[in-house]
Amino acid sequence: MLKTRMTEMFGIQHPIMLAGMNWITEPKLVSAVCNAGGLGILAIARCTPRETRELVRQVRDMTDKPFGINQILIGPGAKENIEAAMAEKVPIINYSLGKPWFVGDVHAYGGKVVGTIAIAKHAAKAVQAGCDALVVTGHEAAAHGAAATSMVLIPLVASMVKVPLIAAGGFYDGRGLAAALALGADGISMGSRFMVVKESMVHDNFKRLCMEATEQDTLYDTVFDGLEGRVLKTKEALAMTKRGFPAVEAVKGALLVKKLMGLSWPKFAAISLEMLRAEEGHPLMVLARQAVGNMKHLKAITEGDVEGGILFAGQCCGGITDNPSTKELIDRIMVEAEGVLDKLNKLKG
Ligand SMILES: Cc1cc2nc3c(=O)[nH]c(=O)nc-3n(C[C@H](O)[C@H](O)[C@H](O)COP(=O)(O)O)c2cc1C
Structure with a gap:
């Protein structure tokens, strides 16, 4: 049993979080992590507000433990989704890529x-x-890590701020959990590792690719969805790095965003302008490329299309070799982390 500021703050048993992953962290996986003592995070970036409320209710039907949602704050729909989650009084609101305007409202409930x-x-x-x-x-992570690795970033941030830290990027076992605690974090968040568990909906073809990959088998580039990000080195991912800026696909992507969000032309134009003007705005082309990336990502996880699909995945795939149940994985990580900490303790003279 490891008691940290993370377990205390969120009222959970183990300092292990399921990283929010669009499409992948849906109620079955989220509740499996919660029921195994970790912190499950439902990714809602792909949802309409109505779907958000529905999925939150499904999680509540499957677990009575604390859980959270994850929303990327760029793009249309983010505000409405956060509002839907707040209306459901979701205990933990996790965001990325943007500024949180909703902190006071979340604290209020x-x-x-x-x-x-x-x-x-x-x-x-x-x-x-x-x-x-x-x-x-850290840089090792699947999707949108920046330039600094976990090894450098975690202690730096731990020296800067006093709030609990959850280390993400490169964590997949008990040694990683023990190392994160040593670097000043209060727990870990895992994405790639939780893609390859029995309760994950990722297609077997891609689970197998993750298990076969070495630590060298990822690519880090902006071509996948317009932001610097890491994916598994598949045929299509390699081709995308060679093709460069996908102008035609990006325009198709923008139209797809319009359709998926049910936007009228005036609303679509207004949102595009707003995004181009925003202080930390992400131009519409980034959003459009995200739509392109999302379609290829969907092909990977649902259809198992190893030719045309791309999958966000981290360097730690090099250490992922099995497809256990969520509970087996979390129990194994905890036993291993406690063993490592005991061993380190014995090093003291
Ligand atoms: C398939 C996939 C989808 C992801 N989608 C999101 C997302 O919607 N929102 C987000 O904040 N991070 C997203 N991420 C990043 C993860 O939350 C997390 O930061 C990352 O997986 C941690 O690195 P690791 O894979 O080495 O554990 C995604 C990662 C993967 C693998």
């Missing part, structure tokens, strides 16, 4: 806000904005 950062100076800003805890994402 007794919830906690967890900001995700990948650059040290953003940690201080997130704490100033009122975040209760931070997810600190």
Whole structure:
């Protein structure tokens, strides 16, 4: 049993979080993590507000433990989704890529806000904005880590802010959990590792690719969804790095965003302008490329399309070799972490 500021703050048994992963962290996996003593995070970026409320209710039907949602704050729909989650009084609101305008409202119903950062100076800003805890994402991570690795970023951020830290990027076993605690974090968040568990909906073809991958088998580039991000080195991912800026696909992506969000042309134009003007705005082309990336991502996880699909995945796939149940994985990590900490303790003369 490891008691940390993370377990205390969120009222959970183990300092292990399921990283929010669009499409993948749905109620079955979220509740499996919660019921095994970890912190499950439902990703709602793909949802309409109505779907958000429905999925939150499904999680509540499957577990009575604390859980959270994850929402990327860029793009249309983010505000409405956060409002839907707040209306459901979701205990933990985890956001990434943006500024949290909703901290006061979440605190008002007794919830906690967890900001995700990948650059040290953003940690201080997130704490100033009122975040209760931070997810600190290193370069090794699947999707949107920045330049600094977990090894460098975690101790830096731990020296800068006083709130509990959850280390993300490269964690997949008990040694990693023990190391994160040693670096100043209060627990870990895992994405890639939780993609390859029995309760994960990721297609077997891609689970197998993750298990076969070495630590060298990922690519880090902006071509996948317009932001710097890491994916598994598949045929299509390699081709995308060679093709460069996908102008035609990006325009198709923008139209897809319009359709998926049910936007009228005037509303679509207004949102595009707003995004182009925003202080930390992400131009519409980024959003459009996200739509393209999302379609290829969906092909990977639902159809198992190893030719045309791409999958966000981290360097730690090199250490992922099995497809256990969520509970087996969490129990194994806890036993291993406690063993490592005992062993280290014995090193003292
Ligand atoms: C398939 C996939 C989808 C992801 N989607 C999101 C998302 O919707 N929101 C987010 O904040 N992070 C997202 N991430 C990043 C994870 O939350 C997390 O930061 C990352 O997986 C941690 O690194 P690891 O894979 O080494 O554990 C995604 C990661 C993966 C693998």
